[in-house]
Amino acid sequence: MTARVIVVTSGKGGVGKTTATANLAAALANMGKRVVAVDGDVGLRNLDVIMGLENRIVYTLIDALEGTCRLNQTFIRDKRIENLFMIPTAQSRTKDAVTAEQMIEVCGELRKEFDYVLIDSPAGIEAGFRNSAAGADEALVVTTPEVSAVRDADRIIGLLESMDKSPIRLIVNRIRPHMVKKGDMLGVSDVLDILAIDLIGMVPDDEAVVTSSNKGEPLVLSQSTPAGIAFRNIASRIEGKDVPFMNLDATDSGGLFGIIRRAILGH
Amino acid sequence: MGFFTNLFGIHNSGQIAKNRLQLVLLHDRSDISPEMLENLKKDIIAVIKNYVEIDEKRIELDLEREDSSVALVANIPVMTVRRQRRRGEQ
Numbered sequence: 001m002t003a004r005v006i007v008v009t010s011g012k013g014g015v016g017k018t019t020a021t022a023n024l025a026a027a028l029a030n031m032g033k034r035v036v037a038v039d040g041d042v043g044l045r046n047l048d049v050i051m052g053l054e055n056r057i058v059y060t061l062i063d064a065l066e067g068t069c070r071l072n073q074t075f076i077r078d079k080r081i082e083n084l085f086m087i088p089t090a091q092s093r094t095k096d097a098v099t100a101e102q103m104i105e106v107c108g109e110l111r112k113e114f115d116y117v118l119i120d121s122p123a124g125i126e127a128g129f130r131n132s133a134a135g136a137d138e139a140l141v142v143t144t145p146e147v148s149a150v151r152d153a154d155r156i157i158g159l160l161e162s163m164d165k166s167p168i169r170l171i172v173n174r175i176r177p178h179m180v181k182k183g184d185m186l187g188v189s190d191v192l193d194i195l196a197i198d199l200i201g202m203v204p205d206d207e208a209v210v211t212s213s214n215k216g217e218p219l220v221l222s223q224s225t226p227a228g229i230a231f232r233n234i235a236s237r238i239e240g241k242d243v244p245f246m247n248l249d250a251t252d253s254g255g256l257f258g259i260i261r262r263a264i265l266g267h
Numbered sequence: 268m269g270f271f272t273n274l275f276g277i278h279n280s281g282q283i284a285k286n287r288l289q290l291v292l293l294h295d296r297s298d299i300s301p302e303m304l305e306n307l308k309k310d311i312i313a314v315i316k317n318y319v320e321i322d323e324k325r326i327e328l329d330l331e332r333e334d335s336s337v338a339l340v341a342n343i344p345v346m347t348v349r350r351q352r353r354r355g356e357q
Contacts, residue, residue, distance in 0.1 A: 151292065194285065
């Protein structure tokens with residue numbers, strides 16, 4: 001096996017890196033691939049809670065790097081999906097607990113055992129980001145249609161290009177189609193105009209993302225929510241399948257007003 | 268409301284966001300390193316030398332930022348202009 005190693009990153013915090021990592025890992029595993037999701041955010045780990053595996057941590061990546069255990073002892077197998085694994089990082093340590101060389105070595109080891117290694121990068125452009133990206137071949141940049149997130153995405157794309165990651169593809173997360181329609185939110189085409197990189201997916205703003213993170217269950221596992229479908233589509237595109245982009249208008253409730261508006265106006 | 272705001276020349280906030288982003292990124296991206304500027308200078312000199320003789324030591328090249336634009340401003344002293352060759356002549 002020679003895994004594709006993909007770093008999921010954004011520059012800005014809170015745009016959905018960890019959610020994207022967890023859901024793409026789950027979706028790829030559901031497609032029969034052997035997948036490991038690695039938490040690259042030393043000191044602020046969250047992939048464990050989003051994936052609902054926080055109670056099963058024994059060893060972390062840092063333990064393996066320090067020789068306390070073997071790398072495969074850090075693997076947490078997800079019991080809900082076959083072939084899905086997670087490697088947690090340490091919560092009580094800082095970013096200097098890992099070096100870029102160590103990450104390259106770890107990724108090299110993981111490559112032999114998996115089809116996909118997805119690395120959840122920390123926010124920022126400093127050492128934590130650089131280390132988490134060091135061992136990756138490809139990158140997924142997550143942004144939301146907001147000026148701050150798009151600006152930071154532009155910065156991160158420049159850094160990823162200088163690190164020779166390829167392809168670098170964009171996920172536009174948390175789109176509110178009714179606001180885009182009104183002209184009160186950047187549309188995906190605006191974001192692509194500005195960032196000029198390839199789009200791999202757009203994910204509508206979806207309350208199910210909140211409820212699934214509350215429960216620690218990946219969205220893609222449960223019912224067919226708009227965001228869950230969007231992440232599944234992205235996973236298929238990562239696999240090289242030609243999946244058309246979803247019509248976001250159809251997914252949009254537009255909140256309470258949208259429901260009332262549609263009840264009255266019929267659209 | 269859209270009608271009135273458009274009438275008064277006020278764009279929707281999405282368009283405002285796009286315009287602001289384009290501008291801010293123009294500035295962000297124009298923060299180029301001294302090495303890159305030096306390389307740019309070398310390349311420009313190489314091209315210009317095909318046409319005119321210039322004083323390479325006195326070339327000034329810099330990015331000037333104003334509110335709504337970034338300009339690459341070059342001051343290149345010309346010594347002599349090369350004689351124009353007719354087409355076909357080597």
